Amino acid sequence: MNLYRLYIGDAYEPDLLEWLCEHLSPVVFTTRAEGHYTDMYHGDHDLWILDSQDVSDTSSQFDTITVIHFLRKEDRLLFQLTFGGTC
Numbered sequence: 001m002n003l004y005r006l007y008i009g010d011a012y013e014p015d016l017l018e019w020l021c022e023h024l025s026p027v028v029f030t031t032r033a034e035g036h037y038t039d040m041y042h043g044d045h046d047l048w049i050l051d052s053q054d055v056s057d058t059s060s061q062f063d064t065i066t067v068i069h070f071l072r073k074e075d076r077l078l079f080q081l082t083f084g085g086t087c
Contacts, residue, residue, distance in 0.1 A: 003069040004071075004072070004073050004075075004087075005068070005069050006070065006079060006080055008083060008084070008085045011064070011083065013052055013066065017041060017050065019079070020048050020050065020068075024047050024048055026044055028044045039052050046071060048069065048070050048075065049068070050067075051066070051067045051069070052065070053065050053066075
């Protein structure tokens with residue numbers, strides 16, 4: 001399976017998740033690795049997977065790197081037009 005990756009810098013995660021659930025597919029499960037400061041959200045049928053990682057050396061709210069993997073290239077392009085990001 002070929003996934004299309006999009007890197008988002010400091011983004012407000014609830015806004016990203018809301019858009020993904022509203023436009024592509026709902027969240028079906030979430031994994032969290034506390035020790036690695038990683039949250040991962042999976043859309044239905046893995047149409048998208050959002051992976052955010054805390055890279056802060058302090059407790060700042062927006063020191064994260066977010067990567068979203070899309071199953072369909074069209075979905076990645078639509079998301080990128082809405083939020084920006086780098087392929």
